[in-house]
Amino acid sequence: MPVPPPAQPVFRFAPSPNGLLHLGHALSAIINHDMASAMGGRFLLRIEDIDRARCRPEFEAAIFEDLAWLGLSWERPVRRQSDHLELYAAALERLRDMGLVYPSFMSRGEIKAAVAAAEASGQAWPRDPDGTPLYPGRERDLSASEQEALIASGRPHAWRLDVAKAAGRLAEAIKWRETGAGPAGEAGLIAADPAAWGDVVLSRTDALSSYHLSVVVDDALQGITHVVRGRDLYHATSIHRLLQRLLDLPEPVYHHHRLILGADGTKLSKSNGDTGIAAFRAAGRSASDLRATVLNAT
């Protein structure tokens, strides 16, 4: 029997066009690109623009310009998430059919007030790995007819994943293979902890898919074998692995790389104009200078 050739590795850099790319994005794109070259793999670029309120075409154009200036090449056509909203809706529908998502009608203000009320009574309210208070509602307990009546009345709502119920469905604990490192140096086979996020939002009336849902659908559809991204997304992997298991999607290897911090020790943001790739270029510095700067930054 002929032995099938090993699958070709597939990498992706997946920025959101909601601002200019900074040096941290450059590091991520370069690591992806270099790992793909070293492993004889493919390198894809994906535009994660589901947040229509914040993403703009001029930022997308700037992503192409900055990456080309860096000397990176990627396959075309480039996948743009806003072109595929129906796929994320279908994935949500599947989870709904499995009884694992429920409509949540609490507004952001109501959620904030509920957490503040709990904390005012002396209770330390749990926070997710990003520091956001966990969803305090009990809307998962609404009956089907209560849910239907509220939806029919036109109340805006989000669809939340019932994380405890979803995790309880799985026969074995969820893990992932980490070839980079987590914030505390975690590496190797990592036990996922989706409960740390509470009942995450997978879709809203005003934003038809969430980052978590669209990223796992697209990584599977694009055959991504290696997810290489910044350590700030390390904990999100717990939710991604849970969604992959629920939706029967393949499991990529994960590699979380270090972040480049600003002079004040905080994470770079897209509004930090002076740490942008475009600003670096405008200052007359070269692409090889940028490559050396980000690869040597500690």
Ligand code: GLU
């Ligand atoms: N779109 C995400 C970001 O710009 C990255 C998603 C990922 O690599 O999983 O932060």
